[in-house]
Amino acid sequence: MQTHEMPRIGLVGSQGAYGRWLRCFFEDRMGLRVVGHDPHGDTALTERALIESVDVLIFCAPIHQTPSVIRHYVEQAAGAERGQLWLDITSIKAGPVAAMLTSQAEVVGLHPMSAAPKSATLRGRAMVVCEARLDRWRAWLERFLAATEADCVRANADQHDRVMALVQGMVHATHMAQGAVLRELAPTVGDLDGIRPFSSVGYELDVAVTRRILASNPVIYQDIQFENPYVAPMLERLAAHIDGLRDLVRQGDDVARERMRETLLTQSRSYVGEQAVAEGSYAFERLGYLLADLREPRYISVFLPLDRPGSLRALLSVFEQRGVNLDSIHSSRSAEGELLFRIGVSRECDAMALRDAIDAIAWQGIGRVVEAAGMATPS
Known part of the structure; x- marks a missing residue:
């Protein structure tokens, strides 16, 4: 086996979203060797061979399958896991952690509080860490957590699941219900396009969350509701308050x-x-x-290929030199994970100067204009 300095990483569920992200993370950011097993296309190693070839084993299976998958690996390992570190990446912690504790490995449950990101780290996102049995792997685990750049919060598995009934279960339930109500009532007022001109900030934020849920894997949201034993009591409280409000409004x-x-x-x-x-x-x-x-309808989105000090200043100077006033600037990531700067442009600026600025971004090698809305298409 490898030392705790450069362990070999095994991924169970290597073809899932987090399995793919973790492979890139460990290989590119930590320089570690990664092997995996997944029934969907990663079967070069048998389950037993995977166990025998790694030092750290991470379970990235679907939520409702994770405890049974872990128990199966405990049977396959039959003691070969002694001295290893076993982790899981799921939204429910009590079941997976209990299953891992039937092994002879050291055990920690993890829950990154977001879908697998398009960025290289979990910077700006919380990650719950449930230490269950940890000794010799503690120093390496801390290095791993530091490398993720996540905001780590420590909890036991039961506390995690109680909190998730509110943080995930309640939030998802209310937005799934909102989606159903919109589906049933929006057609009577012109459908979603008819509602949009009347939008408030609160409506826009709620609709964004609802659409995010609808755009994601429905099994995840199903499992968060059905696999956490603390969700049903929460839903009873939530339903009681909604029913009470309905009765008061009727009164x-x-x-x-x-x-x-x-x-x-x-x-x-x-x-x-x-x-x-x-x-x-x-x-x-x-x-x-x-x-x-x-x-705002008038903006450009720019990708800066050189991530170094001065890149943004060079971009902004293009507009300054041509007298183009900017209303806003925000950074975000594209669907492909590229960091983009979305620049809102004053509606009163000179169109020729703006087109010249767009052209200059390319020919000066500053960046690539991905989108230009409300103005002439970049040449």
Whole structure:
């Protein structure tokens, strides 16, 4: 076996989204050798051979399959896993961690709080770390977590699942229900395109979350609802409050209005606290400004191939030299993972100067204009 400095990594579920991301992460960022097994196209190694050839084994299987997959690997290992580190990457922790603890490996459950990113690290994202049995692998695990650049939070498996009933289960449930209501009622008011001109910031944010859920693998959201034992009690509370609101609205008098304010607004505001309420309100306003920028029809998106100090300054100087005023600038990633700068352009700027700036970005080798909306197509 390898030392704890340069362990060999095994991925169970190597063809899934996180399996593919982890392979790139370990190989490119940590310089480690990675092998995998997956029924969908990665079967060069048998399960037993995979166990025998690695030092760290990571389970990236679908949520509802993960505990049974782990138990199967424990049977296949039959003690060969002694001295290894076993990890899992799932949204539910109690079942997978308990299954891994039936092995003789050291055990840690992980839950990155996002889908597999298009970026090289988990910077800006939380990751829950559930240490269950950890000794000799502690130093390497800390190096791995540091390399991910995730904001790590420690919890036991049961605490994690209780929290996820609120952070994931409740959020997903409300947005899936919103999607169903829109499907049923939007046709009576002109469908989604008819609603869009009337959008508020709150509606835009909710619709973005709903569409994100609908765009993703439905099995993930199914499993988060069905595999976490703490979700059903949460849904009962959520349904009770919705039913109560419905009954108060039907009642419709001043008593009902006062009761709604007290139970759903005043008491919750007191629980959250004035400072947190103020901070949340300000964050909402900032998101509103961001949405307004993103809805501006005149903008260009630019990819900067050279990620080094001065690249952005060179890009902005192109506009400055031609007197083109910029309304906003935001960075994001394309569907392919490229870092793009979305630059909102003043509607009053000179069209010829703007076209000249777009051309200069290319011929000066500063970057590549990916999109130019509300203006002439770049030459």
